[in-house]
Amino acid sequence: MTTFTTAQIPALTGRTVIVTGANSGIGRFAATALAGRGARVVLAVRDPAKGAAAAAGMTGDVEVRRLDLADLASVRAFAEGWTGPIDLLINNAGVMIPPPTRTADGFELQFGTNHLGHFALTNLLLPQVRGRVVTVASSAHRAGKIDFADLNWERRPYRAFPAYAQSKLANLLFTAELxxxxxxxxxxxxxxAAHPGLAATNLLGHLDDRSRWNRLQTAVVNRFAQSEADGASPTLYAAVADVPGGSYAGPDGLFEGRGAPKLVGRSKKARDGAVARRLWTVSEELTGVTFPLAAQPAR
Structure with missing residues (x-):
């Protein structure tokens, strides 16, 4: 089997791509690679100044638009301002193990940004999507649990990693139900969907480096992580390779931590169709956004 590389990305002239969180990390590399193959790439970012700095290092047709996934009003504004077809939507942006924080709409930051923001964005844009939706998850989904009684950590003491794992499990359940x-x-x-393995990105950049434990976490990640380019490979593979709908890509190395991209498995919880359908319904209620396409009549 041939190992996937960016050289295998087909010519994308005339195609339009949206990448959320594309001002840094694997999102920036993915956007750079797709623009380099001729796509019109839109960097959908919370901070347009950082997006412009990232775009300046890219070649091709690249533009920057503001999108704050932690604010549903911003998500709606982005969608309402969009015209024309979308060939590829990459739901890449995310936050990881922040201190207790709420979104503009009162959701726990990781669940609100990583899942609900992308849920709303995808459904609002879906009538214009004609190609593929790729959502970046994480192997941390295996530790996740969808706690419908307390999705937003209002009844329990906040625990950053379990909250992150829940949001990443939600990403995979969303992909399955979509x-x-x-x-x-x-x-x-x-x-x-795709996950980058252990990649050196700025996801841990919010950690207070005065903490010895936080410094240790960052050092371990930086020591064993693969590059942003390698971390972006599963996303690009899920975006352009000949794979079936519902696929999940990740690195082929030990514990899926690094390596060339391939289709990988997911936890039993991520394959629970009943939970996926329930999460979808709850997400519609929380965001006020519904699936825009009608089911085809049975033949």
Whole structure:
């Protein structure tokens, strides 16, 4: 089997790509690679100044638009301002193990940003998507649990990593249910997911480096992580390779920590269709955004 590399990305002239959180990390590398193959790439970022700095280092047709996934008003404004078809939507932006923080709408920051923000964005843009939706998850989903009684950590003491793991499990359940709904609607759009393994990004950049434990975490990640380029490979693989809807890509190395991208497995919890459907319904209630496509009548 041939190992996937960015050289295998097909020519994308005339295609439009949106990458959330593309001002740094694997999102920036993915955007750079896709723009380099001729795509029109939109960097959907919370800080336009940082987005412009990232865009300045890219070649091709690149633009920057503001999108704050922790604010549903910003998500709606982005979607309302969009015109034209979308060939590829990459739900890449995310936050990881921050201190207790709420979104503009009162959600726990990781669940609100990593899952609900992308849930709303995808459904609002879906009528214009004609290619693929890729959502970046994490191997941390295996430690996750969807606690419907306390999705936003209002009844329990906040624990950053379990909250992160819940949000990443939600990413995979979202992808599975999106794939099911797209199939039922007879849509040609594919929903896939990917995880970068252990990649050196700025996800841990919010940690207070005065803490010895935080410094240790950062040092371990930086010592054993693969590069941003390698970390972006599963995302690009899920975006352009010949894979079926519902696929999940990750590194092929030990514990999926690093290596070339391939299709990988997911936890039993991530394959629970009943939980995926329930999470979708709850997410619609929390965001006020619903699936925009009608199911095709049975033949």
């Amino acid at each position: 794939h099911r709904r797209l199939t039922e609607a007879g849509s040609p759009v594919l929903a896939t």
